Amino acid sequence: MTGINAHVRLSASALAVAVSIMTMSASELRAQTAAGAGNESHDIVVTARKRAEALTDVPVAVSVLGSADINRYAAADLEKISGLAPQVSVTRGQSGGGANISIRGLGSGSGDQALEQTVSINLDGVQVGRGRILSTGMFDLQQVEVLKGPQALYFGKNSPAGVISLTSQGPTDSLSGYVRSGYEFVADEAFLEGAISGPITNNIKARLALRGRYMKGYLVNTAEAGPNPGDPRYPASGAYRKREPRTKDLIGRLTVEYDPGPDTNITLRVLGSTGDEGGFTNTAQAICFTNPPVLTTGGVVNPGSECKLDRYFQSGGLPEGFPLDGFPHAKSDGRPFQTTNTWLPSLTINHDFGQVSLTSVTGYFDMDFKGAGNSSYTSLGLIYSTIGEHSKQFSQELRLNSDFDGPLNFTFGGYYAHNSMTGYVASAQIFRKIVPDPATGYSMTFSRATSSSGDTYSGFGQLRWNIFPNVELAGGVRYTREHKEASTGNVYVHPNAANIFAPAGLFLSNSRTESNWSPEFTATWHPVRGQTLYAAYKTGYKAGGISQPSVVTLNFNKDNLLFNPERTKGGEVGYKAELMNGRLRFDLTGYYYKIRDLQVVALIASNSSSFLTNAGVARTQGIESSVNWTISDAFSLRSSIGYNDAKYLSFANSPCYPFQTAALGCVGGQQDLSGRQLVRAPKWNILGGGTFTYPIGSDMEFTATADVKYTSSFFTQDNEHPLSRQSAYTLIDASARIEIPSKGLEFAVVGRNLTNRYYRVVQIDTTIGGQNQFGAFSTRPREISIQASYKF
Known part of the structure; x- marks a missing residue:
């Protein structure tokens, strides 16, 4: 199915299902409810509106992954977890913010250190906008909620495209825990994790969870040592390691819950992680579309590079x-590396005053990232770079929520956050002979430093009015005021590069203060128990700021580094149903949003520098639906389908891609992307799968599960080079496990990407590379792993 006709057919079929369900007589539904009385509830509880509600009742488009869903395919990081949710894309990036996160085709790139993500990550109530949080492993999770569309009221300061909210497992009332170990054969990856939980005193409970991992790598590096045609004084070293990305990391979380009285709960969580992934460019492959296939850097041909x-x-x-x-934080032997150390403590206090509850969430985020690698992605290693950032965030949120018996209830609160970041980038262009600088002796090309800070003040409120027992009207608004300051510039420039880079010591400094009101209105109708029909008008906002490009060239000044805020406005209509005593869940959502001044990373092809700018207007519209059917205790099916038409309505000033001519649409260094599909925004996302459980004897169960995911084609590059389009692909995951409940034992075989499909998720132009040559970041190929666990 392609094009508008497919869209119409999908909409018609989905609406037909909804109409058929809604036209069931109320007596039939009451009969189902009565027949199921006393049976186990299948309700899924979510906190999309910061209070516990059944998934079917909440008027928000949300995909929920429980611990069983996450463990089904051994998903222990945000990239793998996101692959289980429809219309969600989470991938790492090389430079800048270090991540590309999008929902329904709306998201942010990674090429600028000033970039905050359009999709926010919320971990145990603490909002994080820095993309490099992706380097932190995620395990021992209770639930993941993917909230789609603008989320202005309930999560942190504001999220124009959505929120990925992760809730970790909490302490248990009795002593319990688990140990799980696994091994993946393709990448030679081994992990060991476990948790112990239980009471310490009558009113204190705790949980300690730890996970360690070591991986040799799923890519084979065949670069060989030999002559260096770029500079014969320094021979090519070949591959530093034969397998990439070599990874070792350790992550731990301590949770302590204190109940000083029946009305108060205090929870302290401390998350810490350290990881070394071998190099920030060590999963990038150089690809080309030339005949014969050849890769060049600064005109130097790289021998043996495929x-x-x-x-x-x-x-x-x-x-x-x-x-x-002079290179900042380079290893003495120049080896590639990437280290990320993260701390995220949080303190959550809940106090119940009766019909009004108060929640306080205090969070602190500290992340230090350093890395070095080959930025030419080729065999000779002709561009060596180091990059790093140290980000800190303190946040405080207070929220009052009422639960009156009458028709009116409210949520009011305030939010404050202070952010700071320091970063650096340094590079040496070894594709040409570099004479040491007579003043310093340095052979590097440039070294750039940046610093920024910001304060966010926000107040929010919502009134909910049950005009009838089954009809609710809700309206709210968030006010945000942000102040940002930033300074960026070169601390060193080699004399031979003075005609390209801004002079050393010239720092471009600026500040920006702005405010915003983001309203939201929702009407919800529950025609009968277990059904919800809602309509919502929603807005979102992300502040503007000061671009902090990796390469500060002569064309930048303090004013053209400013970029505008991003604003989302639109609405959606949704329908949810839970039938057959909760065994069948169905939802259908249609949405339409416009985004003004979408923040995008633009590359200047002439000197390979990039900066943050704004597209004019973008739009995303579509329809999505999911079905989960528990046919019996032994067999269940799940499926989702989404059609998403996300494109630029106006973006006339996008920089051209390298070697783009006037005949190809490049006029005055700019191209017009109006009407083009957004980056990483496939039109079709289709998922389907099932789980089968079969008892073996009196105390053993066999479970088999399989899922298929289809994704249509999409652009992988911000400048939408025609050769950056990734063709459609299909992935198959499967697992089989044997469980012995009485002994707490489980053994599993897990397969991911069984079709062994290599596909691009991010593509960038090679630095000083030839025409139609790129660096491509792909996801992992086929994974086959075994794991064993013991629970007590």
Whole structure:
């Protein structure tokens, strides 16, 4: 199915299902409810409006993943977890913010350190906008909620495209825990994790969870040592490691829950992680669309470098003997590395005054990232770079929520956050002979430093009016005021590069203060128990700021680094039903949103620099539906389908891609992307799967599960180079497990991407590369793993 006709057919069929369900007589539904009285409830509880509500009742488009869903395919990071939810894309990036996160095709790129994500990550109530949170493993989770569309009222300061909310497992009332270990054969990846939980005193409970992992890597680096045609003084070193991305990490979480009285609960969580992933470019493969296939850097041909996306690639280390004097945080031997250390403590206090409850969430986020690698993605390693950032955030949220017996209830609160970040980038262009700087002795091309800080003040409120027992009208607004300051510039520039880079010591500094009102209105109708029909008008906002490009060239000044706020406005209509005593859940949502001044990363092809700018107007519209059917205790089916038409309505000033001519649409260094599909915004996302459980004897169960995911084609590059379109692909995941409940034992075999499909999720132009040559970041190929766990 393609095009508008497919859209119409999908809409018609989905609406027909909804109408058929709604036209069932009320007596039939009451009969079902009565027949199921006393049976186990299948309600899924969510906190999309910061209070416990049944999934079917809440008037929000939300996809929910429980611990069983997450563990089904051993998903222990946000990239894998996001693959289980429809119309969600989460991938890492090389530079800048370090991530590309989108929902329904709306999201942010990764090429600028000033970039906050359009989709926010909320971990145990603490909102994080820094994309490099993706480097932190996520395990021992109770639930993941993906809230789609603008989320202005309930999560942090504001999220124009949605929120991924993660809730960790809490302490238990009795002593319990688990140990789980696994091994993946393709990447030679081993992990060990576990948790212990239980009471310490009558009113204190605690949970300690730890996870360690080591991986040799799923890519084979075949770069060989030899002569360096770029600079014969420094021979090519070849591959530093034969397998990439070599990874080792450790993550732990301590949760302590204190109940000083029947009306008060205090929960302290401390998350800490440390990881070394071998290099920030060590999963990038150089690909080309040339005949014959050849890769160049600054005109120098890279011998032996292949041009296709597969398990084999060539990424040379720093050429032998090249001096690293002055390079910030480079290893003495120039080896590629990437370390990320994260701390995220939070304190949540809940106090019940009777019909009004008060919640306080205090959070602190500290992340230090450093890395070095080959930014040419080729065998010779002709561009060596280091990059790093240290981000800190303190946040405080207070929220009052009422639960009166009458028709009127409210939520009111306030939010404050202070953010700071320091970062650096340094690079050496070894594709040409570099004479040491006579003043410093340095051979690097440039070294750039940046710093920024910001304060956010926000107040929010919502009134909910049950005009009838089954009809609710809700209206609310969030006011936000943000102040940002930033300074960026070069601390060193080699004399030979003075005609390209801004002079050392010239720092471009600016500040920006702005405010916003983001209203939201929702009408909800429950025609009968277990059904919800809602309509919502929603808005979202993300503040503007000061771009902090990785490369500060002569064309930048303090004013053209400013970018405008991003604003989302639109609405959606949704229908949800829970039938057959909760065994069948169905939902259908139609949505339409316009985004003004979408923040995008623009590349200047002439000097390979990039900066944050604004597209004119973008739009996303579509329809999505999911069905979950528990046919019996032994067999269940799940499916979802989404059609999403996300495109630029106006974006006339997008920078051209390298070698783009006037005949190809490049006029005055700009191209018009109006009417083009947004980046990483496939029109079709279709998922389907099932789980089968079969008893073996009196105390053993066998469970088999399989899921198929189809994704249509999409652009992978911000400048929408025609060769950056990834074709449609289909993925198959499957697992089988045997459980012995009485002994707490479980053994599993898990397969992901069983079709072994290599596909691009992010593509960038190679630095000083030839025409139609790119660096491509792909997801992992086929994974086959075994794991065993013991629960007590």
